[in-house]
Amino acid sequence: xxxxxxxxxxxxxxxxxxxxxxxxxxxxxxxxxxxxxxxxxxxxxxxxxxxxxxxxxxxxxxxxxxxxxxxxxxxxxxxxxxxxxxxxxxxxxxxxxxxxxxxxxxxxxxxxxxxxxxxxxxxxxxxxxxxxxxxxxxxxxxxxxxxxxxxxxxxxxxxxxxxxxxxxxxxxxxxxxxxxxxxxxxxxxxxxxxxxxxxxxxxxxxxxxxxxxxxxxxxxxxxxxxxxxxxxxxxxxxxxxxxxxxxxxxxxxxxxxxxxxxxxxxxxxxxxxxxxxxxxxxxxxxxxxxxxxxxxxxxxxxxxxxxxxxxxxxxxxxxxxxxxxxxxxxxxxxxxxxxxxxxxxxxxxxxxxxxxxxxxxxxxxxxxxxxxxxxxxxxxxxxxxxxxxxxxxxxxxxxxxxxxxxxxxxxxxxxxxxxxxxxxxxxxxxxxxxxxxxxxxxxxxxxxxxxxxxxxxxxxxxxx
Amino acid sequence: xxxxxxxxxxxxxxxxxxxxxxxxxxxxxxxxxxxxxxxxxxxxxxxxxxxxxxxxxxxxxxxxxxxxxxxxxxxxxxxxxxxxxxxxxxxxxxxxxxxxxxxxxxxxxxxxxxxxxxxxxxxxxxxxxxxxxxxxxxxxxxxxxxxxxxxxxxxxxxxxxxxxxxxxxxxxxxxxxxxxxxxxxxxxxxxxxxxxxxxxxxxxxxxxxxxxxxxxxxxxxxxxxxxxxxxxxxxxxxxxxxxxxxxxxxxxxxxxxxxxxxxxxxxxxxxxxxxxxxxxxxxxxxxxxxxxxxxxxxxxxxxxxxxxxxxxxxxxxxxxxxxxxxxxxxxxxxxxxxxxxxxxxxxxxxxxxxxxxxxxxxxxxxxxxxxxxxxxxxxxxxxxxxxxxxxxxxxxxxxxxxxxxxxxxxxxxxxxxxxxxxxxxxxxxxxxxxxxxxxxxxxxxxxxxxxxxxxxxxxxxxxxxxxxxxxxxxxxxxxxxxxxxxxxxxxxxxxxxxxxxxxxxxxx
Numbered sequence: 001x002x003x004x005x006x007x008x009x010x011x012x013x014x015x016x017x018x019x020x021x022x023x024x025x026x027x028x029x030x031x032x033x034x035x036x037x038x039x040x041x042x043x044x045x046x047x048x049x050x051x052x053x054x055x056x057x058x059x060x061x062x063x064x065x066x067x068x069x070x071x072x073x074x075x076x077x078x079x080x081x082x083x084x085x086x087x088x089x090x091x092x093x094x095x096x097x098x099x100x101x102x103x104x105x106x107x108x109x110x111x112x113x114x115x116x117x118x119x120x121x122x123x124x125x126x127x128x129x130x131x132x133x134x135x136x137x138x139x140x141x142x143x144x145x146x147x148x149x150x151x152x153x154x155x156x157x158x159x160x161x162x163x164x165x166x167x168x169x170x171x172x173x174x175x176x177x178x179x180x181x182x183x184x185x186x187x188x189x190x191x192x193x194x195x196x197x198x199x200x201x202x203x204x205x206x207x208x209x210x211x212x213x214x215x216x217x218x219x220x221x222x223x224x225x226x227x228x229x230x231x232x233x234x235x236x237x238x239x240x241x242x243x244x245x246x247x248x249x250x251x252x253x254x255x256x257x258x259x260x261x262x263x264x265x266x267x268x269x270x271x272x273x274x275x276x277x278x279x280x281x282x283x284x285x286x287x288x289x290x291x292x293x294x295x296x297x298x299x300x301x302x303x304x305x306x307x308x309x310x311x312x313x314x315x316x317x318x319x320x321x322x323x324x325x326x327x328x329x330x331x332x333x334x335x336x337x338x339x340x341x342x343x344x345x346x347x348x349x350x351x352x353x354x355x356x357x358x359x360x361x362x363x364x365x366x367x368x369x370x371x372x373x374x375x376x377x378x379x380x381x382x383x384x385x386x387x388x389x390x391x392x393x394x395x396x397x398x399x400x401x402x403x404x405x406x407x408x409x410x411x412x413x414x415x416x417x418x419x420x421x422x423x424x425x426x427x428x429x430x431x432x433x434x435x436x437x438x439x440x441x442x443x444x445x446x447x448x449x450x451x452x453x454x455x456x457x458x459x460x461x462x463x464x
Numbered sequence: 465x466x467x468x469x470x471x472x473x474x475x476x477x478x479x480x481x482x483x484x485x486x487x488x489x490x491x492x493x494x495x496x497x498x499x500x501x502x503x504x505x506x507x508x509x510x511x512x513x514x515x516x517x518x519x520x521x522x523x524x525x526x527x528x529x530x531x532x533x534x535x536x537x538x539x540x541x542x543x544x545x546x547x548x549x550x551x552x553x554x555x556x557x558x559x560x561x562x563x564x565x566x567x568x569x570x571x572x573x574x575x576x577x578x579x580x581x582x583x584x585x586x587x588x589x590x591x592x593x594x595x596x597x598x599x600x601x602x603x604x605x606x607x608x609x610x611x612x613x614x615x616x617x618x619x620x621x622x623x624x625x626x627x628x629x630x631x632x633x634x635x636x637x638x639x640x641x642x643x644x645x646x647x648x649x650x651x652x653x654x655x656x657x658x659x660x661x662x663x664x665x666x667x668x669x670x671x672x673x674x675x676x677x678x679x680x681x682x683x684x685x686x687x688x689x690x691x692x693x694x695x696x697x698x699x700x701x702x703x704x705x706x707x708x709x710x711x712x713x714x715x716x717x718x719x720x721x722x723x724x725x726x727x728x729x730x731x732x733x734x735x736x737x738x739x740x741x742x743x744x745x746x747x748x749x750x751x752x753x754x755x756x757x758x759x760x761x762x763x764x765x766x767x768x769x770x771x772x773x774x775x776x777x778x779x780x781x782x783x784x785x786x787x788x789x790x791x792x793x794x795x796x797x798x799x800x801x802x803x804x805x806x807x808x809x810x811x812x813x814x815x816x817x818x819x820x821x822x823x824x825x826x827x828x829x830x831x832x833x834x835x836x837x838x839x840x841x842x843x844x845x846x847x848x849x850x851x852x853x854x855x856x857x858x859x860x861x862x863x864x865x866x867x868x869x870x871x872x873x874x875x876x877x878x879x880x881x882x883x884x885x886x887x888x889x890x891x892x893x894x895x896x897x898x899x900x901x902x903x904x905x906x907x908x909x910x911x912x913x914x915x916x917x918x919x920x921x922x923x924x925x926x927x928x929x930x931x932x933x934x935x936x937x938x939x940x941x942x943x944x945x946x947x948x949x950x951x952x953x954x955x956x957x958x959x960x961x962x963x964x965x966x967x968x969x970x971x972x
Contacts, residue, residue, distance in 0.1 A: 019523055020540075025499030047559040047590070048475040051468055053502045055860075072466040075591040078563055087465040094467060110497045110560050114529065141497030142525055388520070388547065407504035407517065414514035462514050 011368040011378045014355065019384035022407045023329035023353055024057060024423065025050070026139040026149030027107050031058045032427070033153055034067045036208045039236045041101035042068035043091065045119070046109030067099060073111055080115075085122050092130055101132065103237040105153060108138040133237070135160060145353035147255040147330050147426060150208055154232060154259040158206070158267060161232060161243040198225035200294040204241050204269070206232040206259050207252035209431060216432045217252070217277060224291050224298055232259070243267050250274060250290055252431060255331035257359035273359070275366040278332070279339030280308040280436045285366055308433045312343075315440035318447055320344035322400040325393075328352045328385050329405050330426050334360060336403070338367040339439065341374055348397050351385035401446060416460040418446040470822045470842060472772075472797035472860060477558045478503060479598030480586040481519055483606065484554045486636040486665035491518040491550040492586075493540055495533070495561040495568060498523055510866050511637060520544060524560055533566055541575035541583055551670050552582045552606070559590040582670075584609055596688040596772070597800060599636065603665055604692035607673055611700070614674035622677045622701065628727045628734065629659035631679040631697075634690030635666035640775065640859045641873050642666070648872035649685060652710070655743075656720065656736060658727070664693075677701040681726045685709055685874055687774040688798065704729070710874050711778035712882065713750050714785055716743075743876045750879035753887070754786050762890055763788045768829050770795040770817070770839040771858025775873070777808040779838050779857050782882060784812040789886075792832050793817055795825060822846075833941050836889040841865070851936045853892040855885040921947050922957045930963060942967075 027050055030042040044050055051070040058066070071091050076082040092104055108119050123134040137156045139149035205228055209217070218228050230241020243249075245268035251260055254276050263269040274289035275282045284305045291298045309316070324340055326333045328351025337347045357364065371378045382390075387408070394402055394417060402412055402419045409419040424442055429435045477494060481503045484492035494500060504517040522533070522540040541553055555572055568585050576583045587605055588598040614620035630653060635646045646666060653660055661679035662668060682697055682705040684690040694705040704726045708719040717740045724736050744751050753759050767789050769780045776796045783789040794809045795817030796802070802818045809816060817828055826846045829837060837847045837854040841862050847854035856865055857873075872878040923931065934942045949966035950958050 019498070019525070020520060021498075022501055022504060023499055025497075025502070027499075045465075048471060048594075049477070049496075049500060049559045049590075051471055052474045052478065053499070055470060056502060056506055066469070070466075070468045072468045074466060077465055078591065082465070091465055091467050110524070111563065114560065114563050141499040142529060145498055391516075405505065407501065407508050410508045410513060411516045 011371070012364060013378060013380045014357075014383065015380055016383045017386040017389060019386070021328065021351070021353070021385045021387045021390075022405045024146040024405075025053050025141045026144040026146055026152065027054065027109060028057050028146060029139060029149030029153060030054070030068045030105075030107060033105075033150060033208055033233070036210075037103070037233050037235070037237055039102035039238060040067060040105055041095050041099055041103070042105045042107060043071050043095065044068065044107040044109065045071040045073065045088075045112050045117070046107075047073050047111050050109050050111075067101065069095070078111070078115055084117050085126070088122060089126055089129065092126060092132070092134070096130055096132055101237075103133045103135055105135045105137060105156075107149075107153075108136065108140060110140045110142050113138065113140050113142055133160065145329065145331070147253070147332070148258075148354065150253075151256050151258045154206060154208070154256060155262040157233060157237075157240065158243070158259055158262045161230075161240045161267070163244055164242050196222065196225065197227040198294075198296050200226065200296055202229040202244070202247045203227070203290070203294065204230045204232060204243055204247055204249050204263075205252055206249060206263065207256055208233050209252060210429055211235065213429050213431050213435065216434050220283070220287060220432060221290065223300070224287060225296055226287075226291060226294060243269060246270065248272055248293065250286075251359070252277060253332070254335050254360055254363060257356035260359050273362045275338070275363045276335045277431045278335040279342065279439060280305045280312070280433050281342045281370070282335055282339060282363075282366070283431070283433050283436075285362075289362065304433060308436055312436060312440060315437070315444050316343050318444045319440070322346070322447065323348055323397070324401045324403060324443075325390075325397065325399040326350045326352070327387065327390050327402060327404040327408065327422070328382065329422050332425050332430075333403075334363050334367055334381070336425065336439070337379060338363065338370050339436075340443065341367070341370050341376060343440070344374070346376055347379040348399050349390070349393065350379050350381045351390060352381060352383055355381060355383045401443070403443075411462075414461045418450060420446055472820055472822070472840065472842070474595035475559060476588045476590045476593045476595065476598035477556050477586075479593070479595040479600070480554065480556045480588055480602040482595070482599050482636050482638050483602040483665050484552075484556070484586075485518055486667070487552070487606070488667055488669045489518075489550050490552045490554065490670060491520070491544055491548060492554045492556050493537070493544060494519065494521045494556045494558055495537060495566075496521050496524060496556075496558040497560055498525070500558055500560070507637060510861075510863055512863075512866070518548070518550065519556075524564070529564075532564075533571070537566075537568070537571045538575045538578075541571070542578045545575075545579035545581050545583075550581050552584065553579065554602070554606075555583065555585045557586065557588065557590065562590040582609070582613075594800070596798065599689050600692045603633070603636075603690060604696055606670065607664070607676065607693045608696055610670055610673035611676065619674055620677065621675045624680060624730075625659055625661060625678050627659050628657070628730075628732045629661040629679045630723075631661050631676055631682045632663045633682055633684050633693055634686045634688075635663055636689060637666070638859075639686070639689070640772075640857075640861060640865065641867075641871060644867075644870055644872040645685065645874040645878070647870070648875035648877050649683075649710075651877075652720075652875045655739060656723065657734070658723070677703065679703065680730055680732070681705060681723070683707075683723070685774075687777075687801070687804065688772055709774050709778050711775070711878060712782035712786055713744055713748055713879050715778060715781065716875060716879065748876040748879040750786065750883045753883045754788075758887060759787055761894075762887075764790055765836070765890060766790050766792045766832065766834040768793045768795075768832060768834045768837050768839070768843075769813075769857075770797075770825055770837070770843055772796060773798040773801055773805050773808075775858040776838075777805060779882075780809045780812050783838070783886065787886065790814070792834055793828055795819065795828075833938070836886075838886075838889070853889045855889040857885075921950055921955075924957060924959045926960045927958050927963050930960060 027044050034042050106119050119136045123136050127134045135156045137153040139152045247269045249263045249269040250272040260271050264271050272290055272293045275285040277283040277286040284301050323346040325348045333350050333352045337350045402417055403422050404419055409421055412419045428438050430439045481492050484490050501521045504519055507513050507517045522537045572583050572585045586602050635642050682694045682703055684694050684707040697703045706722045708722050710716040710719040720736050724734050727734050767783055769776050773796050780791050780794040783791050791813040793815045794813040796805045797820050822842050829846050837843050838857045840858050840860050844854040871881050946963055946966040950962055955962050
């Protein structure tokens with residue numbers, strides 16, 4: 001299979017291992033999505049195991065009255081002594097009463113898969129009954145890893161985005177009255193500046209990012225005269241963007257392949273395949289690709305990118321010539337490896353849970369091109385890695401930095417191998433020109449620590 | 465289905481993994497989907513563990529769902545046996561494998577054929593047991609397995625040690641302050657002249673389990689873990705056990721006396737009274753603290769206690785019996801062992817709450833308005849919200865509850881630690897109180913958390929100012945009581961006079 005697809009990016013070398021690796025369960029996406037979509041409520045339908053994971057993974061967030069909860073399945077649910085529909089109705093009515101959200105997102109888990117609970121079938125009926133939209137996403141550990149959870153949720157939401165004709169202003173007004181009022185002034189302002197934008201086809205971006213990053217990327221495109229017509233997801237469920245046949249869409253994260261597929265096949269959108277706006281090189285390539293597809297001529301990108309690199313110089317000096325090994329757990333690996341290669345690092349291995357060579361094509365090509373330009377060998381991309389084997393390779397290679405999950409970080413540090421916790425890349429702001437420094441801030445932290453402590457002589461703290 | 469935001473005890477497999485990873489050279493293989501190996505993260509982070517956690521997953525994915533695990537589990541077991549040559553591999557079922565109902569027992573016996581180490585299947589049902597029960601069962605299961613194996617091979621060692629000796633059972637990874645407690649217990653045994661035969665499961669080798677019967681008796685410091693193993697050893701090898709948690713001065717003495725009795729019944733001749741007296745007066749400061757002015761000031765203060773059985777019961781007794789504090793509510797989330805808890809704390813507290821619902825506990829705390837809480841991390845956050853100080857005495861816990869410094873809860877040094885914890889919790893509140901009596905560092909607006917915040921009653925300027933001087937953690941209560949008083953007497957305005965009158969009448 002690898003051979004057949006090899007011509008796509010001839011230089012890159014793909015391997016696939018056993019899939020015995022550590023990653024977060026995809027239900028973890030509720031942690032950032034409930035914060036992003038302010039009027040949502042996430043109901044994870046699973047067992048104590050799921051609940052315990054969320055409780056521990058989200059640390060202090062759990063105490064802040066989160067808009068998520070477990071529908072904890074009991075023995076009666078498993079053996080179908082209880083009726084799924086009635087049970088879910090009872091819980092959703094309680095949620096409606098206590099929180100009154102604009103949407104309830106059901107997260108299907110391994111257990112609902114195995115007992116074949118028909119969430120997609122129950123949702124429309126219950127939705128009609130209680131009057132709150134119910135979106136179903138099967139973000140389970142049987143099929144997906146970590147950030148792919150967001151992909152399953154956004155793919156479901158893509159189906160809920162209104163078409164122009166469908167927008168029922170009356171209903172929207174009712175649901176969203178105050179928000180409308182608040183936005184009133186802003187709307188006017190938008191029209192006033194309409195002339196700053198060039199004429200182009202409507203563009204919708206997809207991928208959940210913190211609001212400051214959304215603003216940042218929006219402004220970056222605005223500088224080129226490109227107007228973003230909507231963003232999936234928006235701050236509120238009631239503000240999901242209009243998506244019409246023929247709209248252009250572009251992803252901001254590498255793990256959104258299902259969402260991209262849904263937008264193309266179900267909503268008849270045109271996907272702009274671009275590298276992802278991670279690092280100044282990625283951001284520039286992303287903007288250039290969008291502009292070229294929309295027929296907009298870019299301006300000032302050379303200077304903009306050069307300026308950013310100049311600001312990064314002190315950090316680039318630190319990483320230049322150092323080697324890095326990605327164990328792989330969040331699908332950001334290829335984009336990060338490409339950026340770090342551009343910074344002058346040598347990448348030993350790019351572990352990744354799942355590799356969609358079509359959705360990531362532009363990013364993969366960009367990686368190959370970057371390696372060529374930097375005069376380094378192309379790294380091997382290891383899909384479904386085997387952590388045990390990887391640890392043997394790490395032991396042999398002795399890389400300067402291993403980007404890995406928390407399960408391996410402390411044990412590696414005790415063996416004198418510097419590590420950076422991979423999950424931080426998921427939660428930190430890493431997109432766009434402005435945030436390139438944040439990526440290097442993370443990457444250089446263990447190296448800076450090493451510089452500070454280098455004369456103490458206690459690098460290795462276990463006998464191996 | 466149950467709507468849940470938080471849980472006190474984890475799922476069953478966590479308990480099994482805690483036992484497996486406590487032993488030396490034991491590996492656990494979970495039969496679970498991707499992402500369920502979260503245990504490794506917890507152990508690596510919370511315990512700041514230097515070694516790789518000996519837990520891997522035999523991944524259940526779409527293919528397994530369609531065709532069954534087939535050779536996958538067996539291959540994974542055999543592979544791990546070759547890679548790391550563990551003494552024992554524990555195949556660990558999860559909620560997922562519970563419903564798949566694959567014949568894991570069969571996988572184990574087939575994998576055993578090609579493995580040098582032993583292979584067993586943890587006998588825990590996800591839907592029947594929680595983390596604590598599963599840990600207890602798994603420990604008993606492993607002990608039983610190795611004793612039976614030794615019986616068959618004839619290597620079992622039943623000969624008692626020359627001097628009185630003990631097995632300490634129940635010290636495990638991710639247990640609340642377990643490593644400090646273990647050190648303290650070792651010291652205590654040394655002081656008592658009792659040899660330590662074995663400590664399990666912590667850092668023990670399974671091959672040594674055949675020596676368990678050599679000890680004169682077993683000692684179970686925690687109610688939740690080790691009792692099943694101790695009962696098995698009593699049944700099969702007539703080994704007596706002591707299961708009194710030596711937490712607090714009185715209980716530590718009771719525990720030591722029980723040990724003396726067990727030793728003397730077997731022909732020993734020990735008398736620990738002198739040692740108990742010396743430790744109580746000279747080593748522990750807790751006895752002296754209870755006489756001191758500091759503790760006198762705590763007399764009759766209200767506290768709420770919540771946690772696992774061991775710590776909540778012991779804490780309740782310490783607060784009431786040794787410090788004269790009023791425990792208005794003692795509770796546990798160990799529902800399955802409710803009767804024991806009730807029996808232990810009944811004489812010491814006003815109310816008992818047995819619940820796994822954190823909302824119920826939070827509501828009870830809000831209603832009772834104690835001066836301090838002793839609970840889990842969840843109660844600490846409840847306290848934060850209500851402005852009530854909280855000392856953490858039980859899991860679930862965060863990384864700050866795995867201190868590097870020596871902080872046992874058991875034994876005589878443990879009594880010192882607990883004294884600090886209790887006193888600091890209360891003085892924190894007192895300090896707050898004094899600051900506000902003298903106007904505080906700044907003049908904040910009054911913050912009330914009660915439902916009466918938007919009441920129909922008017923407070924005069926002076927009364928409002930007076931209310932603002934009331935310390936934060938009782939301000940809500942004063943406000944509510946004053947308003948209740950005013951309503952009952954049909955005052956529509958609360959003046960300074962009304963406030964004082966209310967205080968005089970209800971002690972607001």
